Amino acid sequence: MNTVEGRLSSDDRREQILAAATIVFGDRGYAGGTTDAIAKQAGISQAYVVRMFGSKENLFLEVSRRATGRLRVAFRDIIAGFTGEETNLERQVALGRAYGQLVADRGILLTLLHLFGLGQDPVFGPEARGCFLDVYRIVRDEAGFSAEEATEFFARGMLNTILLALRMPDLKDDPRAFELLSSSMGEQCETILASFEAQASAAG
Structure with a gap:
């Protein structure tokens, strides 16, 4: 797991994921965007993205x-x-x-x-x-x-x-x-x- 997950505050982590998701959903749309692609864009694990937002629907x-x-x-x-x-x-x-x-x-x-x-x-x-x-x-x-x-x-x-x-x-x-x-x-x-x-x- 990327150490970024351990360094940032909860608010910073949230913003990091939202910024990454904005790029991915912007490029691929809701249907094409995946939590895996968002995690890779953010440099963290997919499990961490899901743990913080619960689902792709909530994240979008x-x-x-x-x-x-x-x-x-x-x-x-x-x-x-x-x-x-x-x-x-x-x-x-x-x-x-x-x-x-x-x-x-x-x-x-x-x-x-x-x-x-x-x-x-x-x-x-x-x-x-x-x-x-x-x-x-x-x-x-x-x-x-x-x-x-x-x-x-x-x-x-x-x-x-x-x-x-x-x-x-x-x-x-x-x-x-x-x-x-x-x-x-x-x-x-x-x-x-x-x-x-x-x-x-x-x-x-």
Whole structure:
């Protein structure tokens, strides 16, 4: 057994496994991700992963909650900095930039997509819907958007999510790809692409 298991605190071990599981589930999805692959990614034993989380289902739930929790925190951190002088367009841009920086982490990006793709699942479906509606409430009530503004914000966000999941930034030298990215991401395009490239370089 890797000595990492003995060195880290319980909270650190938990985060270590969740970070590894985010990568594995992001790459392989829920069906393809295994506790064995997650254990290897984390550098610990499979038995230790199962002992801490109980099952792959519980682990995926925790990975999903970790990703959606970070999204809530990212949005609330931005909202806390609003002065009341911003236009709603400026607020949308600020929140969009925060979202882009968060999902530059490909594991988080793909985990969110996998979770939302499991809407029919009796366990993961309610989790996905609850997360989506909670973030919608944050945008409506805490950021102060109208229903129409919130809908526009989510529509653009989902398009950006798909473009990043497709690795469209890899084709930034293709004028069609760059036009689409620029049109969808607006003035935060360069910031999001820089974060995306930095994450890709770190992973590589």
